Amino acid sequence: METVDTAPAEEVLRLDHQICFSLHAAARAFNGVYRTALKDLGLTYPQYLVMLVLWEHGELPVKRIGERLRLDSGTLSPLLKRLEATGCVERRRSPEDERSVTVRPTPAGAALRERALDVPRRIGAATGMELAEIMELRVRLDRLTEALDGAGTGLAAEECVRD
Amino acid sequence: METVDTAPAEEVLRLDHQICFSLHAAARAFNGVYRTALKDLGLTYPQYLVMLVLWEHGELPVKRIGERLRLDSGTLSPLLKRLEATGCVERRRSPEDERSVTVRPTPAGAALRERALDVPRRIGAATGMELAEIMELRVRLDRLTEALDGAGTGLAAEECVRD
DNA sequence: CGCAATTCAGTTGTGCGCAACTCAATTGCT
């Protein structure tokens, strides 16, 4: 079948042929829109993602937040420290497992949720896309991420097996 | 018509309903795959993007590179300095306009191109997608970026008018 | 029980991305 290696060598490396760049640019463009949309909430975009998870689950150990967002402690620890500094979350060492730290929204952090309700609509409007089209794009991207994660973590040769 | 605001308040903020997160995750997944693919070239992913542009155009002022990659001097200046330190590019103040700095690949940087030819194929394989599907995704993402860029630069209220 | 292996959060170091700024060169307006 038709694959990339049918293209001549000069074409292969053209910037505008590469999906990665489109993705990279789109992610940064989203980030910019969120930056302005979240400015008066006092949240950055990754902080907003953490708050989404916490609003949904009420209270979670750092580990679980990281699983949901695919972020490790090296990213989350300082981020959560900043969220604690701005009064959005509380962190408490878990009594039953002293290694684990439980994070939960403060009343102020929970209240922020009301003001965030408008954000998805504004973002949706900024995309200029129909909901159905966005959903389809999302599905494709999730499939892509799954494939890339499988290929990236050393299982390149063998297929990604479900645990 | 069916839009986001038909969904109940609790649903609106669910992480897995938000396109931005899928995009964010996919971009990071790509970054991870590139990280390993580019490791023996000694390039990071953004450095690779810069080299793609330079391989294609031979020599460009910083300004033009920034336009192609949607990056400003705050990002490019240190990145180019690192590329210069690793011997991939040369920087020279333009004689006809002393404000401008022209960047071009060194012989070593140009030679790197040969070794990079294999990268897109490897990345393509990691996506697990057909070329046609990738191309279509790229088109959608570019449209999305264009819409978001228009909305992000302060025209939130009024529709994005073509210049 | 006792100790090695594992798990979890946090730290360190590097690089990207962007806003806000500086500084010099150039352009444009009068």
Added chain:
DNA sequence: AGCAATTGAGTTGCGCACAACTGAATTGCG
């Protein structure tokens, strides 16, 4: 010509992302 506005690159400061590491708590195996 003279001077203000603009342009281009660079710097600073901050936050995110990730690799590699530390250190404490827990688990598990003999």
